[in-house]
Amino acid sequence: MHDKSQTGTVDLSGQGREQAVTRKSGVALWRQIADQIRQAISAGTLGADGKLPPEMILSERFGVNRHTLRSAIAALVQEGVLRAEQGRGTFVESRQKLSYPISARTRFSTGLREQTRERRSILLADAIEPALSRVAEALGLAPDAPVLRLETLSEADGRPVSRATSWFDAERFPDFARVYAETASITLAFQHFGIEDYFRKSTLVSARHADAADLTDLKLSAGAIVLVARAINVDTAGVSVQYAETRFVADRVELSVSTEA
Amino acid sequence: MHDKSQTGTVDLSGQGREQAVTRKSGVALWRQIADQIRQAISAGTLGADGKLPPEMILSERFGVNRHTLRSAIAALVQEGVLRAEQGRGTFVESRQKLSYPISARTRFSTGLREQTRERRSILLADAIEPALSRVAEALGLAPDAPVLRLETLSEADGRPVSRATSWFDAERFPDFARVYAETASITLAFQHFGIEDYFRKSTLVSARHADAADLTDLKLSAGAIVLVARAINVDTAGVSVQYAETRFVADRVELSVSTEA
DNA sequence: TTCGATTGTATAGAACAATAGACAAATGTG
DNA sequence: CACATTTGTCTATTGTTCTATACAATCGAA
Incomplete structure (x- = not known):
């Protein structure tokens, strides 16, 4: 049951470090993505300018549907990590460790x-x-x-x-x-x-x-x-x-x- | 979307420490349970005698269906943490940290x-x-x-x-x-x-x-x-x-x- | 104001997770 | 052997997650 998990990779950092989401792993894609975005923000490799790339771009990078990515963002908004504004973009609320x-x-x-x-x-x-x-x-x-x-x-x-x-x-x-x-x-x-x-x-x-x-x-x-x-x-x-x-x-x-x- | 998660608690350790599984959290129940069993084994509060309680007992403790618990055990068997033997029980393969x-x-x-x-x-x-x-x-x-x-x-x-x-x-x-x-x-x-x-x-x-x-x-x-x-x-x-x-x-x-x- | 870019909402189907019940197969014991 | 105990397999149903497509609402700039 657990040997058929597939993994797709994405370079989120632009520094050669690869991020990925794993399907059929028991962890929902939106949660994996939320964890990675939170981490990338904390590491400064994402949203360093205070703004996240558009949902379309991010969903392509992670290889998932835009709605899946939106679920991840919704979770981070609830945590207070991000703030989304219709028409303008999604912004980083808090960063440092x-x-x-x-x-x-x-x-x-x-x-x-x-x-x-x-x-x-x-x-x-x-x-x-x-x-x-x-x-x-x-x-x-x-x-x-x-x-x-x-x-x-x-x-x-x-x-x-x-x-x-x-x-x-x-x-x-x-x-x-x-x-x-x-x-x-x-x-x-x-x-x-x-x-x-x-x-x-x-x-x-x-x-x-x-x-x-x-x-x-x-x-x-x-x-x-x-x-x-x-x-x-x-x-x-x-x-x-x-x-x-x-x-x-x-x-x-x-x-x-x-x-x- | 994430504010309606429900939590049920279970005392797995017998020492007053409560374990729990959270539904609708983006993490599948079987994975949460697998994580908790692995941790309880490592802490010595489960399978201290080398043997896990029967699936029926464990599934009742966690408040999930037996099949859900079996998925958790299957994952731990694949990791090499547990070994299941039909008719005999499920046994601990490795423990110490x-x-x-x-x-x-x-x-x-x-x-x-x-x-x-x-x-x-x-x-x-x-x-x-x-x-x-x-x-x-x-x-x-x-x-x-x-x-x-x-x-x-x-x-x-x-x-x-x-x-x-x-x-x-x-x-x-x-x-x-x-x-x-x-x-x-x-x-x-x-x-x-x-x-x-x-x-x-x-x-x-x-x-x-x-x-x-x-x-x-x-x-x-x-x-x-x-x-x-x-x-x-x-x-x-x-x-x-x-x-x-x-x-x-x-x-x-x-x-x-x-x-x- | 018109337009492009972006986030927000809706709906439907496919894939996966969880529940339920029934029964098979293996083990150890009286 | 007969039996209770335990893990393994099967089928069906329901709820959640993910995908796909379409369109609405908001913002900022031309």
């Missing part, structure tokens, strides 16, 4: 300060629960030890950037959730508990399709990709104080690792 | 040595071309300076892991492609040109859908995700010697960043 630095001193707001006008984090939920095995291992706690779980959403310039689930030792940090809710900052909340500084020990990066909850919180459409960073933060004594699993919107964020050993 | 370390001393084979039986890199193509703007910038060369481009494929245990495009200063490293073809190692090829050691300066990590070429080379099915690492390597003097854009199969690889400041 945020570069999120990962280093020993990774903090949410700091690294994005120069790239955005405004940033904020929202506390969606908090709960005290027995630790899952991977959480207990990351924090160096006994299995099923009580941990505080924080669900947070981060936005930059009014658009969702990432969705994080963080765990903390509930015994060492009682009432952390309330302090965080007041300060809206992990760094400040840690200081309230006497931790002047903390460091990123390790980060595991993977990628997958966004699940249902992330789709909603991050305002994504189905099939969207998230970059997943599983990180451990330690205090100055090297003791794990936070384990976090953060999902970044792959279309809007890239992770920057500088390894100055 | 490779953890690819990113540090100042990142090299392909070293980090994967303990996780795999066998690794190899294949030179697919090489060419000398004028540098693209981002390549020239990364290597610190003049725009359109001649650069060598290498297209390589890396496999571990007989399965494709990553697909890289690397660029080198063609004037500093004449004949690099031939040397690399003979040694099958970037490290050894560099030594041939008097570079005893080199370091990873920076890495940008992003994620996107695999394009047509990567789909073919990495033997993926459409809609698959790749982790993209854009890296700059420098010699001991701090001069850029290699710029590489590597696409990792997101289902098989995660990137590990240890930030020991």
Whole structure:
């Protein structure tokens, strides 16, 4: 059933890189095309002048009917990436990708300060629960030890950037959730508990399709990709104080690792 | 058109994490389900005993017809993730994710040595071309300076892991492609040109859908995700010697960043 | 105002995806 | 063997996606 998929190629970038749509793949053509246009815009290889080529031209490049291409554009208009004006053309609404630095001193707001006008984090939920095995291992706690779980959403310039689930030792940090809710900052909340500084020990990066909850919180459409960073933060004594699993919107964020050993 | 999508949820993990399929989203149900099963296997929350639940059970969990679920399984069988046996059940063929370390001393084979039986890199193509703007910038060369481009494929245990495009200063490293073809190692090829050691300066990590070429080379099915690492390597003097854009199969690889400041 | 270029709308048919029900074929067990 | 369990195949129906063609509406320039 899946061995007969056909692929047609298209040079969208003008730089030798080929883009393509694959038929009978389980992913609708209009969605594949929407993903590629979004990516090309982000890479600057399409709409660099703020305007997209006409629908007829684009549909020929992708080798699909004009209506199929229009579905792709409609999806991107709904996402806020494009804006179509009858008689004039289709225009790019937003372009740039945020570069999120990962280093020993990774903090949410700091690294994005120069790239955005405004940033904020929202506390969606908090709960005290027995630790899952991977959480207990990351924090160096006994299995099923009580941990505080924080669900947070981060936005930059009014658009969702990432969705994080963080765990903390509930015994060492009682009432952390309330302090965080007041300060809206992990760094400040840690200081309230006497931790002047903390460091990123390790980060595991993977990628997958966004699940249902992330789709909603991050305002994504189905099939969207998230970059997943599983990180451990330690205090100055090297003791794990936070384990976090953060999902970044792959279309809007890239992770920057500088390894100055 | 895209605002009327319906979402049904299913707890696949037994840990409170919900999985879901979204209808009318441009992604066929069987593909969404295939993606989720693959991910659940990789996370160990499904088929931990090597065997998948019967089709009837799974189709009820996902809230779809048995045939739809069978399409998902068929796709995973073709990928080599599952193996179905009439009368017996469906079994897990491969599970584990490779953890690819990113540090100042990142090299392909070293980090994967303990996780795999066998690794190899294949030179697919090489060419000398004028540098693209981002390549020239990364290597610190003049725009359109001649650069060598290498297209390589890396496999571990007989399965494709990553697909890289690397660029080198063609004037500093004449004949690099031939040397690399003979040694099958970037490290050894560099030594041939008097570079005893080199370091990873920076890495940008992003994620996107695999394009047509990567789909073919990495033997993926459409809609698959790749982790993209854009890296700059420098010699001991701090001069850029290699710029590489590597696409990792997101289902098989995660990137590990240890930030020991 | 007239015209070309462009996006928006409508309709119909073909190809694909999903559902439904029934039964065949293989496996392991009592 | 007889049986329950499980995957494999078949047919039919419905809804979604893609194609094809035609024309309307808006904009900007000649």
